Amino acid sequence: MAIFLTNGGAALAPVDNSDAIDEPGVGASVANMRTTYQTPTDGELALEDRAALKRVAGLSTELADVTEVEYRQLRLERVVLVGVWTDGTAQEADASMAELAALAETAGSEVLEGLIQRRQKPDPATYIGSGKAIELREIVLATGADTVICDGELSPAQLVALEKAVKVKVIDRTALILDIFAQHATSREGKAQVALAQMEYMLPRLRGWGESMSRQAGGRAGGAGGGVGTRGPGETKIETDRRRIRERMSKLRREIREMKTVRDTKRSRRLESDTPSVAIVGYTNAGKSSLLNAITGAGVLVQDALFATLEPTTRRGTFDDGREFVITDTVGFVRHLPTQLVEAFRSTLEEVADADLLVHVVDGSDLAPLAQIEAVRAVIGEVVADHLGDTASASPELMVINKIDAAGDLALAQLRRALPKALFVSAHTGDGVATLREAIAGAVPRGDVPVDVVIPYERGDLVARIHTEGQVQSTEHLADGTRVVGRVPHALAAVLLAL
DSSP states (O other): OEEOOEETTEEOOOEEOTTSOOOOSHHHHHHHOOOOSOOOOSSSOOHHHHHOEEEOTTOOOOOSSOOHHHHHHHOOEEEEEEEEEOSSOHHHHHHHHHHHHHHHHHTTEEEEEEEEEEOSSOBTTTBSOHHHHHHHHHHHHHHTOSEEEESSOOOHHHHHHHHHHHOSEEEEHHHHHHHHHHHHOOSHHHHHHHHHHHHHHHGGGOOOOGGGGOBOEEGGGGGGTTOTTTEESSOBHHHHHHHHHHHHHHHHHHHHHHHHHHHHHHHHHHHHTTOOEEEEEEBTTSSHHHHHHHHHOOOOOOOSSTTOOOSOEEEEEEOTTSOEEEEEEOOOBOTTOOHHHHHHTHHHHHHHHTOSEEEEEEETTSSOHHHHHHHHHHHHHHHHHHHHOTTOOOOOEEEEEEOTTTSOHHHHHHHHHHOTTOEEOOTTTOTTHHHHHHHHHHHSOOSEEEEEEEEOGGGHHHHHHHHHHSEEEEEEEOSSSEEEEEEEEHHHHHHHHTO
């Protein structure tokens, strides 16, 4: 199969891509994408690179063996993906497009084509340039797509201009992620956070025409026109919509603040209990929920989908030495996480700032695991600085490479060299989970202190509390009381020392 890249009326030389495996599905596409041009040298981009709109092979997720009736029931949106490659390697650009295809699939779309244009920066008018927008229109017509998804955040002007050029709906990466969050939010707080983020994104992008742009006459100005019923505040309909959205956003912020108070109360109780707190963080779909189940035996939702977890899930566990701990599964991150989502989910992400230990889970089977680590650490740093102050640092981090059963030997060897202190596990098969539990037990601070006290016989209630709340290593009955050697929480130790 040969792919031709066009530059206006001139055709560039065909590139042989016959060794690519043509299989449907995003999983196959990640393995089969081929770069069809040379990476430019330092300096300005080559002319053909600037003009090229490269087709990414194998991104199609078109369904096979589906009847017309079944297709009408599914009603999947048929989408074409478009990206602009400004920096980095060709592999990174292809990986970003593969991730966009996975996001589109999660949102309920059928990916027909994936296109990348090499530019020094996105076009300020139409994101890909007016000429390439015309070519994109031809691809939309040829494939029958009804939506174009851009791998980046488009300004309101770019959105309008590109929609006019391709004549179908155009959305960007931010809107796509917001849509996925809206589908997966289940709790009251999660729905409120997603709604706030969507409104913050929507407000500068409201558009109107026809009646929505007609203005009501204000005050006496309507006296010469329609008379009674036409005099109003002098707003257009779109101005009224903006005002209502702002009012709704204010109400949502108040609700989120109230829910944050409840969450802070629960978190403060956990912090006062001297129970070690562990937070699982990582990229979306890295296997965090599966790892939580493997460590604690909890039955939380596990799904091979992006952003399956939007609300923190906290479970209690016990180490092999009898100590208790709490572990929280947090919201997954993604490259270029929309600012609106970071702001809306800040109260949720504060679980990370208060944790005694961060278990950073990385998908070992991903094409760019080190890029995932950078994206996660960037968001964590921002949240910690906002919650604890600019001088604060994140909690100790335990790096865990998950899905080793699905990763290749070469990829695992490269990760072991890049991350020598990381642990390699498989939450699916259980390989390495026992070692991970031991590492967590050794990394979290002990919430108890050693004691060696003699308790009077009339204070048998304290002996019972030591057996219930602490760990008893030995007991000895003396003439003036019971000698107990063991470890107890700080609060109980203070009571024993006061005897």
